[in-house]
Amino acid sequence: MATFFELQEKNRKKTTWVVALFVAFFLWLGLGLDLALYFKARAHTRPVPATVYRETSPGSYQEAELPPGAIRPYEKKSKPFRPVFTIVIGLLGASLAWWELSSAATTVLKAVRATPVDSDTKGPGRVFHNVVEEMSIAAGMPMPSVWIIPDRDPNAMAVGLKPGDFHVAATEGLLLSLTREELQGVVAHEIAHIKNQDVRLMTTLTVLVGISALIAEFVARCRYHGGSDRSGDDDSRIGSIIFVIWLLTVLLAPLATRIMALMVSKEREYLADASAAQFTRNPQALISALEKISGAAGATHSISQASAHLCIASPTAADLSEEESLFSTHPPMSQRIARLRLIGRGMALAPSGG
Amino acid sequence: MTAAIVIGVIAVITVFIAISSYNSLINLKEQTNNSWKQIDVQLKRRHDLIPNLVEAVRGAMQFERETLEAVIAARNKAVSVCTGAGPGNVAEIAAAEGALSAALSRFSAIVEAYPELKATGNVAQFQEELTSTENRVGFARQAYNDTATSYNVAQQQFPNVLFAGMAKAAPATLWEISEQADREVPKVNLSFK
Numbered sequence: 001m002a003t004f005f006e007l008q009e010k011n012r013k014k015t016t017w018v019v020a021l022f023v024a025f026f027l028w029l030g031l032g033l034d035l036a037l038y039f040k041a042r043a044h045t046r047p048v049p050a051t052v053y054r055e056t057s058p059g060s061y062q063e064a065e066l067p068p069g070a071i072r073p074y075e076k077k078s079k080p081f082r083p084v085f086t087i088v089i090g091l092l093g094a095s096l097a098w099w100e101l102s103s104a105a106t107t108v109l110k111a112v113r114a115t116p117v118d119s120d121t122k123g124p125g126r127v128f129h130n131v132v133e134e135m136s137i138a139a140g141m142p143m144p145s146v147w148i149i150p151d152r153d154p155n156a157m158a159v160g161l162k163p164g165d166f167h168v169a170a171t172e173g174l175l176l177s178l179t180r181e182e183l184q185g186v187v188a189h190e191i192a193h194i195k196n197q198d199v200r201l202m203t204t205l206t207v208l209v210g211i212s213a214l215i216a217e218f219v220a221r222c223r224y225h226g227g228s229d230r231s232g233d234d235d236s237r238i239g240s241i242i243f244v245i246w247l248l249t250v251l252l253a254p255l256a257t258r259i260m261a262l263m264v265s266k267e268r269e270y271l272a273d274a275s276a277a278q279f280t281r282n283p284q285a286l287i288s289a290l291e292k293i294s295g296a297a298g299a300t301h302s303i304s305q306a307s308a309h310l311c312i313a314s315p316t317a318a319d320l321s322e323e324e325s326l327f328s329t330h331p332p333m334s335q336r337i338a339r340l341r342l343i344g345r346g347m348a349l350a351p352s353g354g
Numbered sequence: 355m356t357a358a359i360v361i362g363v364i365a366v367i368t369v370f371i372a373i374s375s376y377n378s379l380i381n382l383k384e385q386t387n388n389s390w391k392q393i394d395v396q397l398k399r400r401h402d403l404i405p406n407l408v409e410a411v412r413g414a415m416q417f418e419r420e421t422l423e424a425v426i427a428a429r430n431k432a433v434s435v436c437t438g439a440g441p442g443n444v445a446e447i448a449a450a451e452g453a454l455s456a457a458l459s460r461f462s463a464i465v466e467a468y469p470e471l472k473a474t475g476n477v478a479q480f481q482e483e484l485t486s487t488e489n490r491v492g493f494a495r496q497a498y499n500d501t502a503t504s505y506n507v508a509q510q511q512f513p514n515v516l517f518a519g520m521a522k523a524a525p526a527t528l529w530e531i532s533e534q535a536d537r538e539v540p541k542v543n544l545s546f547k
Contacts, residue, residue, distance in 0.1 A: 140388075
């Protein structure tokens with residue numbers, strides 16, 4: 001059995017990579033524009049007569065008069081390269097990302113109108129709270145805070161980026177329709193998402209994808225007036241090429257990152273299911289919970305598409321179909337159940353222990 | 355010259371391997387100790403809770419004095435075994451706690467049979483607390499066993515096995531359920547809403 005500390009380490013590295021990639025992207029957004037503008041400006045500066053120097057003694061130079069009849073060389077005196085956009089966009093991206101990430105958990109919970117559950121509530125809330133506590137013990141994790149979402153469709157989600165800021169939320173519909181053991185399976189899946197640092201990875205991804213789209217749009221509004229240049233010199237050509245590449249990245253990056261996020265997300269779902277089976281030692285309960293959830297088949301209206309990857313099942317009705325689609329956040333239910341069955345068989349065959 | 359470089363490189367690599375394997379052993383040892391403490395926390399919680407649970411139903415269960423007393427006795431025994439015990443006393447603690455679990459599951463089964471207790475609605479709450487308490491102990495034990503197993507495996511693996519002595523790593527005892535009677539999982543009703 002792979003230890004979860006290794007998995008966590010892997011995801012932590014992945015998060016670092018994702019962040020590094022986005023930092024590079026933000027820098028390119030600014031730098032590309034700066035470079036394109038710089039070369040364009042250079043293409044439009046007229047060459048001026050150059051000053052000629054003469055070596056008076058080794059290492060020291062003096063301005064020299066040209067002998068009569070000699071042709072004076074020309075040089076381009078362009079403005080020095082000033083990375084204004086690089087700095088502005090870099091700072092903007094960094095501050096937006098920091099602000100979004102630090103408020104991500106509470107924003108999501110507020111958006112779904114979740115209410116907190118104390119440790120001394122009664123009824124279904126009590127059972128839910130107990131189950132969350134049991135599962136965090138099984139996972140060897142600090143106890144997350146517990147929330148109930150007022151929605152009749154069965155679903156659950158996990159949010160939070162760092163210890164002390166972990167949250168597990170379930171809809172009223174989930175608490176009413178599942179047995180205690182099934183609820184354990186679902187909560188274990190959510191706790192596994194937190195423990196494997198999926199929530200951290202996915203939240204970082206979502207926030208950065210959002211911001212990159214935002215900034216791309218902002219930059220696109222600062223319309224670049226290149227136009228066609230009559231002067232077909234090298235500087236102008238380099239400027240145009242850089243600009244075209246830059247424009248392509250700006251247009252395609254949000255889409256590419258979204259697809260990447262979705263691919264990562266699906267892989268993490270399988271892992272969270274497997275971890276849930278390890279924590280509960282009861283894959284059967286999670287299977288029947290997943291069957292009930294997919295049987296309910298409605299869309300969870302209160303949860304937006306943006307936080308879909310944090311849920312046990314996709315909140316969008318279209319995503320509950322059995323077809324594997326590039327744009328769905330979760331693998332098809334039948335696939336997940338099939339894999340869990342396999343895990344269950346493995347557990348039944350293994351000698352009992354622990 | 356080349357030989358010196360090769361020897362130097364090998365020495366540096368060896369030192370790196372030694373440090374990382376020493377550190378990973380220490381890390382696992384700490385994790386094992388920590389998950390042991392988690393069991394301890396959950397056992398204490400259970401010990402504190404049992405008198406309250408027994409009090410709550412004592413009035414209605416006068417004919418079951420024997421069962422109630424068995425639970426209390428098992429609880430007191432477990433408390434005395436637990437005090438001041440460390441990971442070295444796993445076997446003793448496991449036996450005492452196993453007996454307590456068995457007593458609790460009998461207790462729980464009997465509570466089910468009292469319609470007047472069921473009518474008050476307290477039973478559902480009572481059962482939930484009992485189930486959760488047992489689950490917490492069980493999951494803490496499972497987490498301990500998982501961590502201890504990976505610690506034990508790591509100690510025997512190469513190259514860790516060379517540095518196990520240096521890291522004072524010794525195999526951790528797993529929490530095993532010894533008696534046949536205790537193997538029966540307490541079956542409590544899980545379907546209340």
